[in-house]
Amino acid sequence: MVLQLIINGISLGAVYTLIAVGFAIVFTILRFSNFAHGGMISACAFIGYFFQRYVKPTPPFALTVIFTAVCGIILALAIDFFAYQRIRINKSPSIYYFLVSLTVAILIEQILIVFFGTNMYGYPAVFETQTMQIGSFRIKTMNLVILAVSLSLLFALMILLNKTKIGLAIRAVAIDPNTSRLMGINSNVVITTVFAIAGLLAGVSGVFIGMQYSVYPSLGPTMMLKGFIASVVGGMGSLGGAIIAALFLGLIEIISTYFLGATTTTIIMFAIMLGFLFIRPQGISGKFAEDKV
Amino acid sequence: MGILEVTDLRVWYDGLEAIHGIDLSLPEGEITAVIGSNGAGKSTIIKAISGMVKRSGKLIFQNRDLPEKSNEIVRRGVVQVPEGRKVFAGLTVEENLRLGAYTNSHPKEIPELLEKQYETFPRLKERRNQDSGTLSGGEQQMLAIARALMAKPLLLMLDEPSLGLAPILVSEVFNNIVQIGQSGTTILLVEQNARKSLCICSKAYVIENGRIVIEDTGENLLNNKEIANAYLGSSKRLSCN
Ligand SMILES: Nc1ncnc2c1ncn2[C@@H]1O[C@H](COP(=O)(O)OP(=O)(O)OP(=O)(O)O)[C@@H](O)[C@H]1O
Ligand SMILES: [Mg+2]
Numbered sequence: 001m002v003l004q005l006i007i008n009g010i011s012l013g014a015v016y017t018l019i020a021v022g023f024a025i026v027f028t029i030l031r032f033s034n035f036a037h038g039g040m041i042s043a044c045a046f047i048g049y050f051f052q053r054y055v056k057p058t059p060p061f062a063l064t065v066i067f068t069a070v071c072g073i074i075l076a077l078a079i080d081f082f083a084y085q086r087i088r089i090n091k092s093p094s095i096y097y098f099l100v101s102l103t104v105a106i107l108i109e110q111i112l113i114v115f116f117g118t119n120m121y122g123y124p125a126v127f128e129t130q131t132m133q134i135g136s137f138r139i140k141t142m143n144l145v146i147l148a149v150s151l152s153l154l155f156a157l158m159i160l161l162n163k164t165k166i167g168l169a170i171r172a173v174a175i176d177p178n179t180s181r182l183m184g185i186n187s188n189v190v191i192t193t194v195f196a197i198a199g200l201l202a203g204v205s206g207v208f209i210g211m212q213y214s215v216y217p218s219l220g221p222t223m224m225l226k227g228f229i230a231s232v233v234g235g236m237g238s239l240g241g242a243i244i245a246a247l248f249l250g251l252i253e254i255i256s257t258y259f260l261g262a263t264t265t266t267i268i269m270f271a272i273m274l275g276f277l278f279i280r281p282q283g284i285s286g287k288f289a290e291d292k293v
Numbered sequence: 294m295g296i297l298e299v300t301d302l303r304v305w306y307d308g309l310e311a312i313h314g315i316d317l318s319l320p321e322g323e324i325t326a327v328i329g330s331n332g333a334g335k336s337t338i339i340k341a342i343s344g345m346v347k348r349s350g351k352l353i354f355q356n357r358d359l360p361e362k363s364n365e366i367v368r369r370g371v372v373q374v375p376e377g378r379k380v381f382a383g384l385t386v387e388e389n390l391r392l393g394a395y396t397n398s399h400p401k402e403i404p405e406l407l408e409k410q411y412e413t414f415p416r417l418k419e420r421r422n423q424d425s426g427t428l429s430g431g432e433q434q435m436l437a438i439a440r441a442l443m444a445k446p447l448l449l450m451l452d453e454p455s456l457g458l459a460p461i462l463v464s465e466v467f468n469n470i471v472q473i474g475q476s477g478t479t480i481l482l483v484e485q486n487a488r489k490s491l492c493i494c495s496k497a498y499v500i501e502n503g504r505i506v507i508e509d510t511g512e513n514l515l516n517n518k519e520i521a522n523a524y525l526g527s528s529k530r531l532s533c534n
Contacts, residue, residue, distance in 0.1 A: 165395070172381050172392050179379040182343060184367030184396035184444065 013250020014150035019227030022201030038224030039108030044206025072203025370447030382426025393443030
């Protein structure tokens with residue numbers, strides 16, 4: 001029982017990790033909290049739901065994930081193009097990003113409500129009933145798939161950031177955008193890459209989160225809040241910190257829901273965030289991001 | 294005709310003109326110095342050439358217009374070592390160097406370029422995997438210069454490379470600059486250390502309040518009484534050694 005809870009917790013935490021990293025990577029480059037990320041997650045959850053449910057013959061689950069990820073990338077780039085790009089061109093203050101991202105988040109949620117109402121849509125059962133026997137434990141296949149895909153994605157992202165030229169450029173811009181320009185780095189290329197990564201992560205996490213819960217217009221913002229908590233606890237702008245914090249949040253949520261119930265768990269999650277802000281405003285990683293909006 | 298010809302350069306900060314229409318001509322393969330007191334506009338000139346601040350005026354590099362965007366300017370071979378070094382703290386020494394070669398699209402050249410910088414600055418080699426933020430001031434300056442050299446610059450602009458360094462390191466940095474100049478790279482040097490800069494440059498500009506007030510050879514300026522009084526801290530004739 002305990003091991004099962006732990007696996008479920010880590011698997012949920014792994015999805016939170018994708019959300020937190022998608023959120024944090026935009027923060028490290030543009031220094032604003034991209035609340036539109038929640039809207040993207042909702043939209044992607046719906047896209048994945050309709051693709052899996054209504055495309056005939058029923059696509060393999062992997063195809064649904066890939067299709068949604070691609071849609072997530074397109075959506076993220078579109079949001080950047082139509083909503084954020086102006087702010088950069090006009091060199092407007094960073095608070096504009098924050099306001100625009102809130103607006104986009106609300107806009108997406110309202111559009112989803114107009115089309116689909118506030119109903120909950122349940123994902124078709126892909127692995128729902130399947131379980132795997134490991135030793136004497138039964139574990140839901142879905143949780144293992146989510147865990148494996150999420151960890152592979154994170155691993156690929158770490159390789160991209162740490163071993164490639166564009167990854168190095170992303171890290172440089174995160175540290176010092178002005179000096180990066182002196183290296184000949186085109187900030188537009190870096191920003192586009194970062195939004196593409198965020199969109200991909202929103203796409204994958206949208207499908208997974210939709211399967212774990214069900215799909216409804218405010219799903220993304222609700223989940224984003226957890227990604228946001230992980231980012232804050234992990235230290236804003238620190239990817240490593242966000243990953244560790246997200247994994248722990250997933251664990252705490254599952255274990256606490258099991259023993260204390262869902263409502264108490266929500267309160268506990270916020271208590272953790274507030275506690276961290278009071279005790280260690282720089283988060284787990286110890287790096288303090290300036291200009292926090 | 295110099296490698297870079299600047300005509301009527303003007304720069305504004307928040308609507309206030311900081312550079313009031315200056316002309317520069319940098320002879321190819323030589324060191325040109327810009328000296329002036331604090332706030333005269335030395336850094337602003339370098340930033341304007343680098344495309345880091347909005348500018349007006351005509352800038353011709355190798356007989357072609359210099360682009361306006363900083364990343365395109367670097368691609369033309371005009372590279373800056375910024376005031377205060379600005380190494381990427383949190384990245385290793387080697388990662389900093391690789392960033393210097395960001396515009397180089399031939400990955401095969403990178404190891405060779407790295408090796409060349411390590412030869413010139415052996416201390417960087419010892420510390421290649423160390424966080425650049427933990428380097429000493431002198432080492433950070435070496436790194437900033439080496440990072441710029443990774444871009445294979447045609448014109449290297451250095452903004453106060455000796456600022457805040459111990460005297461022995463100052464000499465080392467100046468020796469490096471002379472060496473880089475001898476290898477054929479054109480250099481624009483902005484310095485507080487007016488005496489040392491005048492000693493190593495072939496041509497120098499003195500600027501005050503965003504205007505050029507004197508343009509002459511380094512040697513003549515060293516022997517100029519007014520310059521000595523204003524910038525060299527002594528009216529005695531100073532030797533270069
Ligand atoms: N970002 C800025 N915003 C507003 N004014 C600025 C800015 N940067 C420089 N200035 C002003 O422009 C003028 C020239 O500054 P600049 O930094 O070019 O001087 P400098 O000659 O490099 O001085 P120093 O020897 O202290 O480095 C100064 O009056 C300065 O106050
Ligand atoms: Mg200066």
